[in-house]
Amino acid sequence: MNGPRPPHYPELYHPLIPEFIRVFELEAGKFSDPIVGRLVPQAIDGEPYEAVSYVWGDTRKRHDITIDGATLSITENLHGALTAFRHRAPSGSSSSDSSGTGTEPAQRQVRRLWADAVCINQDDLAERTSQVELMARIFAGARRVLAWLGWEEGEADHRHLLAAIRFIHVFMEDPEAGLRDARILLHHHDLGDPTAHLALFSEDDRRRFEEQSRKWEAVKVFFEIEYFHRTWIVQELGLAREAIMCAALKPADEAEARDQVFELDLVDWRLVGQFVTFLDYSAASLVTHLGLLAWVAHHILMVWETREDGTPNCDFLTAMHWTRILGVTDARDRVYSLLGHPLAVIDGDPIIKPDYTLTRGVIYTKLAAHFIRRTKNLYVVNLVDHEDDPLLQARNWDPQDEGRMPSWVPDWHSINRTTPLEYPVPAAEAEDTEIQIDGDTEGVEGSPLPHLLLRGWVVDEISAVSRRMETTDFPVTNLTRERAKKNPFWLDRLWDLAFPAEGSADRDALAVLETLSLALPLGTRGEDEPVSTAGAHQSLEEHRRSFAAYVLEYHELWRGASEASGINNDDDNCYLPARSLYDSLPAEAQAELRRRAEGVTGEGFIECMTWSSMCRVVYRTTSGLVGMGSRVTQPGDLVCRVRGSPVLMTLRRIDDSGIGRVTATQAGTNATLISCAFIGPTVVPARVKKDVLDGGDFDEKAAQFRIV
Structure with missing residues (x-):
């Protein structure tokens, strides 16, 4: 959604009234013609339009377009999308005529599009904020979402986007057979000279190996393009009535463009979704062996999964976790780009409102605290995936430190490498009304970061840890x-x-x-x-x-x-x-x-x-228990059972000097007070037993935890 600010915007934007958007009426033209159109304000549920989903790309590469007689500078990638989409309307996998509308002629004089860099005044922070709040409705209300993957260039045998789109169509006709054919890569691939081992193959196996290598190399490139690694597409694709992914062969020059029939290669997002889901659940070994990033696209689907009764299967916090691997220009948009999720509300109230004046650390902390207070559980804490060891000290809020937040708050902007740790047997009660958040979550400069006060038991201490x-x-x-x-x-x-x-x-x-x-x-x-x-x-x-x-x-x-x-x-x-x-x-x-x-x-x-x-580790405790946990786990860390968390936690003791003391009532008469940093969720199967939710049943030591 948000890219770096363009160098100049003309005075072509006029204030929008509430519940209004602008639609860009794009005039038809040939490949080399200038982009020309006009902006039309309308109610968000007014005349039909199509929404463009794309990547901003390199903001230094820009092209001018003409809107209402004025000049606007846009990125090269959006210029490419507008060039392709004004030429011919795409048709998806659903039945339609060549225009993709079922009613309109293939060559229309005007195409009504919504594209953020054109339809929102990016220089107006107030307008950006208000339009971000409408973003979910904009994409859900569009008659179709057009996902622009980019131009395909180069020699015929290196046109990976087009080859991948065609391969996905064929593969999904019989995915089990396609997977059987692909397994020759898993069993025969060599890391050395890629041709050296082919001499050992039969002629038929050599042909099959080379054919599969070409096809899956195209798939690998397809899922590595920037589009699939952009946070805003999660909502743009997930809310679409219909989403068509488009790529096109770029004409070598203007003369060629005039003589050539311009065509888009199209694939329905639903078919791509079926493809990546099949790979994740039936071919994980092939995906990892070939280094495919298809699982990133699967994460997008998981955000919007529903149960048989139509209710959401993925809660908002898990959606945040699945999408944190994706790229975003503004870290705050990791939250704001998902506000169209059906569970972005609790008891009818929005979980958070867009505010670009706060740091990401404050926004993430407020979000985590909001869920803990409203749900009385610690699920959000168990989505922490530290990229590096957390600091073992109490700190104050600092508005100059964008990423400052407590150890128990997930930094959604750090690189996520793990799946949520779910174990089918709970380790403790799922809720605890006595969970406390002690301190300021508003980010007031100089005030202490909030601490989390929890009750539970110490299971054991970790004595040895594997490599990641x-x-x-x-x-x-x-x-x-x-x-x-x-x-x-x-x-x-x-x-x-x-x-x-x-x-x-x-x-x-x-x-x-x-x-x-x-x-x-x-x-x-x-x-x-x-x-x-x-x-x-x-x-x-x-x-x-x-x-x-x-x-x-x-x-x-x-x-x-x-x-x-x-x-x-x-x-x-x-x-x-x-x-x-x-x-x-x-x-x-x-x-x-x-x-x-x-x-x-x-x-x-x-x-x-x-x-x-x-990206997790295995560890052994001092008593010989075996578990799996966070990649930053170290010997000396504590495995703990905590009320309000169905999974076990790994905590690290800290020097508690300077930290306010917990009262005897809070700590409990027989509980030891431990000041610590949160390391991550963990699992120890030998200490998880069906219907046993109290650590006392395992003779574990009761404790009160203050987590910085």
Whole structure:
């Protein structure tokens, strides 16, 4: 929505009355003709119009257009969209004539469009704010949303946008068959010379490999274009009655443009949505292996998912979490760009109103505090995903520090790399009426940042932490790829942490292994339990079988490598662990894994745990518990059970000097006061039991937490 301020705006804007917008009536023209049109004020629910969804692009590359006889400078990307859309109206996958309207002729004299950089006076802060409040209605009320992906240029064999659009149409005719064809890339791809290994293929396999490589390279480029990584498109696509994605081959010169039939390549957003959803839930290993960013587009869909009764399946806070990976010019728009979400209200009141005078830290804190106070739960806190270690000190508000906020507030503008941590069995009561926010959330300069006062129990202290898990570590492929991973033989190394060779003789290896296996995919789902939004899910029996197969597949890869070269510490073989997970187990546990794995593969487990484990760590506590948590987790952090949070928390002790004391009434007579910073949500399957919501049942230590 918002780009850097243009160098000059002419005096062509007149004040808008409430509930009014401007529509740009764009005159028809050929490719090289100037862009000419006029602005027409109208009620937001007045005459029909189409809304343009696009990326501002490089604001230094600009073109002039003429509006009502005056000159307006717009970005090159919007100029391209207007050039393409005035030529011919797109038709989507729904039945329509060549104009895409069903009634109007293909060549219209005027096309009525709404585009933010043209229809909003960007120099008027008051108008920008008021129009942002109408943005959801603007896109929901448009007869169609036209999503401009950009011009395609270059040689015929490098026109990736057009190739991807055509491939998606064909693939979705039979996605299961398309996925079977694509798996040749997963099993045969090499990281070295891309042609060296083709000599080992049959002629037919070589042809299939090269064909699939070309197709999926186009898909990879398609989802890497800037359009799919822009925050405002979430609302623009999600609220559209119909959204058509458009790209076009750019004529090489004006002479060619005059002689050539100008055509748009189109794909319905709904079909793209079906494509990325299928990949996320059925082909996570392929997505991560090829480095596809299709999952980013899937996040957009997840924001607007509904249940069978039509009610929203995704709440506003989770929508914020799914979209924080997207780019935005103004960090405050991460909130404002989603105000069209049906759950952006609580009890009929808007959760927040646009205010561009406050810092993002204040806005995010006010939003988090609002939800905590109104819901009496800590769900918003468990969406924190620190990019770096939080500061371990109490601080004051500073309007010069855009990102200053408490450790318990999600910084929606930081890079998100994790899915929400949902576990099917709650660890504590979902609500607590005694949750307190102590301090100022208005951002008054020099006043202390607010602290969160919570009640709960300390589960244990963390003693050892793994390296961060990467999605590319998970698939079992071949030694060449294994050696190139950041964490080669990652499962065997996790097991060394969870069940070290020294000091684990008195522990049940199979029980510890099952705890680890349940932590990675965030548990399993029964028929009567909620489905996770983190990806695919299995029943407990399916999970045990596919995980056993996964362990054996990794063992076979390890055994082949160790038999070929031996285990030693030289540079060539240091990527090999000293033992495999399977070899470390007692004979009866090995036999049980072989029994479970019979007739299945590890593919199901990989699909279930890929997104939930992405960019998290595994840890062991002082008493030997195994859990999975935030990437910034460190030894010494506390695993805690907290009232009002269905998932466990990781907290880090801080020096509480200078922090106001909690009263005895707040703390409780038998509770220890702990001042701490919030690190992130966590899961320890061994300490989560159905219908057990009180840490006292596990003999855990009661505590009062003051979180800075």
